Amino acid sequence: MTILDKIIFDKHKEVALKKQLIPVKQLEASVLFSRNTLSVTQRIKESDTGIIAEYKRRSPSKDTINNALNVYDVAQGYEQAGVCAMSVLTDGKYFGGSLDDLLLARANCQLPLLRKDFVIDPYQILEAKAYGANIILLIAAVLSKDDITNLSKFAKSLDLEVLLEVHNLDELHKSIMPSLDLIGVNNRNLKTFEVSLNTSKELSTEIPDDFVKISESGISNIEAIKELKTYGYQGFLIGENFMKTNDAGESAATFIKNLKS
Numbered sequence: 001m002t003i004l005d006k007i008i009f010d011k012h013k014e015v016a017l018k019k020q021l022i023p024v025k026q027l028e029a030s031v032l033f034s035r036n037t038l039s040v041t042q043r044i045k046e047s048d049t050g051i052i053a054e055y056k057r058r059s060p061s062k063d064t065i066n067n068a069l070n071v072y073d074v075a076q077g078y079e080q081a082g083v084c085a086m087s088v089l090t091d092g093k094y095f096g097g098s099l100d101d102l103l104l105a106r107a108n109c110q111l112p113l114l115r116k117d118f119v120i121d122p123y124q125i126l127e128a129k130a131y132g133a134n135i136i137l138l139i140a141a142v143l144s145k146d147d148i149t150n151l152s153k154f155a156k157s158l159d160l161e162v163l164l165e166v167h168n169l170d171e172l173h174k175s176i177m178p179s180l181d182l183i184g185v186n187n188r189n190l191k192t193f194e195v196s197l198n199t200s201k202e203l204s205t206e207i208p209d210d211f212v213k214i215s216e217s218g219i220s221n222i223e224a225i226k227e228l229k230t231y232g233y234q235g236f237l238i239g240e241n242f243m244k245t246n247d248a249g250e251s252a253a254t255f256i257k258n259l260k261s
């Protein structure tokens with residue numbers, strides 16, 4: 001069993017339990033259900049930097065990254081730094097996150113928010129909406145083509161955008177469909193944790209131009225971004241590089257300033 005298999009096995013159990021604890025009607029009653037749409041796609045198209053900054057305490061590949069930063073401060077810091085969007089890990093068991101982190105981020109910034117989790121069921125998309133997300137992640141490595149179709153259409157019906165994550169050509173080819181907004185290439189193989197920016201470079205020409213292209217993971221310097229831009233990438237998802245410092249917002253601000261100069 002790979003770590004990814006374990007995560008998905010646990011996720012099925014978690015979702016089944018949560019469905020019993022909090023009925024769909026209760027999620028739908030959240031005041032956050034009726035709020036303005038914030039489009040990540042639009043923000044990235046208008047931006048010259050395209051940074052999506054992540055809040056991530058720990059991960060299976062790195063163990064603890066940083067437990068000391070609170071999500072309020074990081075949300076405000078990322079906003080002041082001028083990022084396009086914030087990604088919030090909501091998986092508890094493997095990443096130390098929660099839906100409350102998403103809610104607190106929502107309360108403390110106006111940025112579009114990505115619910116970063118392993119989405120396998122429409123119920124999690126309702127949760128994303130109810131807790132303040134504007135965009136969800138779908139990971140092609142753990143979903144069938146039918147799953148991707150159904151989950152992405154459901155997200156769109158709730159006015160959420162969809163970032164589809166791929167790691168190789170097969171995943172990309174099975175996934176391309178009009179109900180997606182952005183396509184992210186994960187430079188980290190979620191089964192082996194190997195990281196290589198070549199993954200983004202190799203897949204870049206295969207992503208149709210109607211999707212905003214995002215390069216995800218393992219980005220730690222502005223040279224990498226400048227190079228990835230020549231391959232057509234407009235968005236860059238960065239977690240650890242900011243979170244490993246004692247002020248993630250400040251770290252993002254310096255990074256963005258250097259990128260602009």
Ligand SMILES: O=P(O)(O)OC[C@@H](O)[C@@H](O)c1c[nH]c2ccccc12
Pocket residue numbers: 054056116117139165186216217218219237238239240241
């Ligand atoms: O911390 P990094 O290497 O900058 O990576 C951020 C983000 O890309 C990564 O957390 C991520 C990308 N896809 C995921 C899917 C699930 C969990 C986490 C991820």
